[in-house]
Amino acid sequence: KAGVTQTPRYLIKTRGQQVTLSCSPISGHRSVSWYQQTPGQGLQFLFEYFSETQRNKGNFPGRFSGRQFSNSRSEMNVSTLELGDSALYLCASSSRLAGATGELFFGEGSRLTVL
């Protein structure tokens, strides 16, 4: 069974540009959540989608947005990039929205560098 796939793995952008990151969850999983990891702020929750609906959103500016498609694949977009957006962006998938289970698996991440 394939794991969570994130693309691209690495990318370099310049300030002011925008970027789109993709996450393909484990087959059959309908929940996708996104996290930003930086040395200064650690791991911070961005947003969460279930069955194409955003269910939860973290404390990030409106430049950060996302969506989920009918096949459960998710994309996140960051517009007008700033130097501080340089981070590892991680995606996690689960088959359900919550519950008494530890089923929450991450991909390898997309490492974004903003110059």
Added chain:
Amino acid sequence: AQKITQTQPGMFVQEKEAVTLDCTYDTSDPSYGLFWYKQPSSGEMIFLIYQGSYDQQNATEGRYSLNFQKARKSANLVISASQLGDSAMYFCAMRDGGATNKLIFGTGTLLAVQP
């Protein structure tokens, strides 16, 4: 507000010895889940072990066990028989009991296994 505290920024352990990584949490929700993840230098978050707040027994997964002390709000990870490949960053995380897969992460502990 929910909070995860990992007080050990870094630890050393000799190969084949056991090591305990500390994690304390704070939540007012009676239903929650606690996770431990391993993050090697590649960046991927690898799921290790899960403990639900209503689970009667401490979780175990191979060489990993979770020492869950609910009254003290602690969820320490015990790695038995450390291996060189265990060298990585370890994160404790919590999910509350609502309809969400949002995780709150600790700041992590960097474990170095010495031969």
